[in-house]
Amino acid sequence: MISNIEKSNLNIIVSGYGCCRSEILATRGPLYDIQRFGINFVNLPEDADILVIFGFSSESGINSVIDIYKRMRPPRWVFACGSCAISGGRFCGVPQLVKKLKRNISVDMYIPGCPPRPEAFIYAVLKFISENNDNSPAKV
Amino acid sequence: MFENVNNKIYSSPHTIYLEKTEKNLRQFLEDKAARISRMGHDILIELDQENSGAVLTEIKNNPELAVESLKSINIIEDGKKVYLLSELSVSSPGYSIILKISMKEKMPQSGPESIINQFKEHYGTAGSYGPGKTVGEEMYNYAIPGQIFNGFGGFGVDLSLEDDLIKAAHIDTSISRVINKNFFRDLEIEQLVSYMGRFDHNAGIFAELAFCLGIEELLQLQIPRRGKYIRMLVSELFRITSHLNFLAGLAEILGHDIVWNMLMIEREKMLGIIEVITGARIIPNYIRIGGVNSEIGSDIIKKVKRDTAIFFKNFRKIERMIKADFTFIDRLRGLGIINKDMAGEYGISGPNLRASAIRYDLRKNLDYTGYQDIHFTVPYTRNGDCLDRVIVRLGEIYQSVRIVQQIVGEIPSGPIMKRINLSHLDFNPTPFTTSVECPHGIFKIFGEAEGNNLKTFTVLGPSKQSLSLAGALLEGNSFDDIEVIIASLDINSGEVMGFV
Numbered sequence: 001m002i003s004n005i006e007k008s009n010l011n012i013i014v015s016g017y018g019c020c021r022s023e024i025l026a027t028r029g030p031l032y033d034i035q036r037f038g039i040n041f042v043n044l045p046e047d048a049d050i051l052v053i054f055g056f057s058s059e060s061g062i063n064s065v066i067d068i069y070k071r072m073r074p075p076r077w078v079f080a081c082g083s084c085a086i087s088g089g090r091f092c093g094v095p096q097l098v099k100k101l102k103r104n105i106s107v108d109m110y111i112p113g114c115p116p117r118p119e120a121f122i123y124a125v126l127k128f129i130s131e132n133n134d135n136s137p138a139k140v
Numbered sequence: 141m142f143e144n145v146n147n148k149i150y151s152s153p154h155t156i157y158l159e160k161t162e163k164n165l166r167q168f169l170e171d172k173a174a175r176i177s178r179m180g181h182d183i184l185i186e187l188d189q190e191n192s193g194a195v196l197t198e199i200k201n202n203p204e205l206a207v208e209s210l211k212s213i214n215i216i217e218d219g220k221k222v223y224l225l226s227e228l229s230v231s232s233p234g235y236s237i238i239l240k241i242s243m244k245e246k247m248p249q250s251g252p253e254s255i256i257n258q259f260k261e262h263y264g265t266a267g268s269y270g271p272g273k274t275v276g277e278e279m280y281n282y283a284i285p286g287q288i289f290n291g292f293g294g295f296g297v298d299l300s301l302e303d304d305l306i307k308a309a310h311i312d313t314s315i316s317r318v319i320n321k322n323f324f325r326d327l328e329i330e331q332l333v334s335y336m337g338r339f340d341h342n343a344g345i346f347a348e349l350a351f352c353l354g355i356e357e358l359l360q361l362q363i364p365r366r367g368k369y370i371r372m373l374v375s376e377l378f379r380i381t382s383h384l385n386f387l388a389g390l391a392e393i394l395g396h397d398i399v400w401n402m403l404m405i406e407r408e409k410m411l412g413i414i415e416v417i418t419g420a421r422i423i424p425n426y427i428r429i430g431g432v433n434s435e436i437g438s439d440i441i442k443k444v445k446r447d448t449a450i451f452f453k454n455f456r457k458i459e460r461m462i463k464a465d466f467t468f469i470d471r472l473r474g475l476g477i478i479n480k481d482m483a484g485e486y487g488i489s490g491p492n493l494r495a496s497a498i499r500y501d502l503r504k505n506l507d508y509t510g511y512q513d514i515h516f517t518v519p520y521t522r523n524g525d526c527l528d529r530v531i532v533r534l535g536e537i538y539q540s541v542r543i544v545q546q547i548v549g550e551i552p553s554g555p556i557m558k559r560i561n562l563s564h565l566d567f568n569p570t571p572f573t574t575s576v577e578c579p580h581g582i583f584k585i586f587g588e589a590e591g592n593n594l595k596t597f598t599v600l601g602p603s604k605q606s607l608s609l610a611g612a613l614l615e616g617n618s619f620d621d622i623e624v625i626i627a628s629l630d631i632n633s634g635e636v637m638g639f640v
Contacts, residue, residue, distance in 0.1 A: 017286075017294040017316070017633040019341045019422055022385070029404035055294075061315035064285060090323050090335060115423065 013048035016055030346578035367431035382579035431557025490581030
């Protein structure tokens with residue numbers, strides 16, 4: 001069970017590369033402006049509350065994601081974004097890698113799409129906030 | 141019509157040259173190569189692993205061939221055997237020699253070291269292939285991991301630092317050596333088109349276009365003129381968004397928030413136009429074998445005409461802001477210089493090459509989808525530094541707007557697609573390569589069609605060449621400049637995922 005979010009802002013760290021990356025990072029732009037909901041993108045795992053996984057990774061890539069997850073301070077949450085991170089997708093060379101990732105990391109929110117639109121990502125984050133924080137102004 | 145008939149009857153001087161070279165190669169490599177064949181604008185040499193050393197030495201030392209650079213090393217599989225595919229470029233007549241070396245046994249994921257070492261003897265650029273040295277081992281003392289550093293795609297950088305001066309750098313692609321080399325195995329050729337866009341994360345249309353052009357060449361299909369124009373229109377819109385994304389990335393790294401915001405707004409507007417035409421933002425799935433997926437109506441043409449005119453005015457403002465700002469100009473001038481020799485040695489292409497005073501653009505030089513009817517110029521600069529790479533792309537955006545405005549002004553009527561039944565395709569085993577001019581450089585694919593499926597498939601460039609160059613380019617620069625130099629090369633992480 002996820003504990004309630006106590007602070008007003010959420011820091012997101014993204015891990016991976018691919019089409020999802022350009023769509024997620026587009027939410028920072030002036031058109032979508034995800035920052036108006038108090039959501040920031042950070043570079044250090046220690047500062048982050050949410051880890052967003054996307055894209056396909058090799059063995060060392062998966063280890064790097066797990067390392068980032070371990071460096072995050074609790075409470076911490078994980079979003080899996082796009083077909084590759086959810087099911088491996090067509091381009092995933094070794095299907096066991098996705099299983100290994102999910103053994104080590106519990107995913108809290110799945111965002112389907114290949115790649116999901118920026119609106120879908122914002123919807124997922126706001127849904128997550130509204131479900132876990134009763135005082136949140138961002139109700140979906 | 142007369143030109144089309146003419147082109148098919150008489151061979152071009154380029155084709156005659158290639159035929160001669162093919163014959164010569166047969167003599168030189170008589171007992172070493174298993175098969176030598178001509179494949180579009182390139183020559184394919186198939187050989188066994190035992191002969192690879194002798195063939196490489198012969199090709200390198202033969203003065204008639206004058207091989208200039210090693211462009212890429214790839215691994216392909218056909219279900220039974222593993223092959224190593226390498227592209228050697230000959231720049232003066234502009235063709236490539238592709239070596240397909242069949243391996244004795246299945247290789248580990250790290251790549252076949254022994255053959256890569258043979259390449260390293262002849263070509264300095266082969267150093268970035270094969271397993272890299274990890275930090276702590278030998279000379280590297282600092283690592284920037286690939287996934288968390290803002291601005292990098294699917295690779296990290298290992299560095300040897302003295303204070304903040306970079307003594308040596310190695311691009312670490314271990315996190316991206318991942319692609320399933322058999323992803324196309326159970327799919328028919330027609331179904332594969334929709335997966336091609338994933339090889340280019342900023343401008344997916346060019347991968348689709350390259351693949352469809354390759355299959356159309358095998359089928360000897362003539363595309364309707366309206367289909368060609370729509371292809372050009374969407375390609376140029378994607379080129380604009382990709383360059384805007386490049387400029388926005390650079391503005392973000394340099395901390396120029398106003399320019400970044402303005403560029404992102406314009407990018408979203410252009411993506412809006414693309415979405416109206418294709419139905420998707422960055423992975424369009426729009427090109428089909430024989431034409432394009434859907435018709436564009438007169439309303440859409442009016443919208444494109446109106447919006448590109450507004451974009452032109454807005455972009456003039458952004459360009460003035462960039463050129464008047466010392467954070468852009470002084471920071472980028474003289475940084476990461478690629479001179480002509482270096483560009484030739486590493487085989488880079490596209491705007492990065494044109495920034496080094498070599499005016500080579502496939503839209504003019506090869507004329508692959510009807511660019512001969514359109515008036516545009518190819519911008520180029522002389523210094524080859526980061527600033528020049530920005531200026532070339534600024535110029536290309538204007539030229540793309542010019543092309544788009546011409547297309548919407550004189551788009552011909554007629555069908556958008558050649559209707560053929562693709563469900564009964566039955567190719568003999570045939571290799572093909574295709575190149576298109578994408579925003580990062582020359583997007584080149586290699587594939588072998590067999591029956592209604594592909595036997596092998598790989599992407600040969602252009603970001604692989606830029607990535608090889610990045611390591612060499614970082615040496616001698618300061619630690620602060622890493623992000624700027626790598627961002628200025630516009631490396632597309634979609635191609636890097638197949639790195640050996």
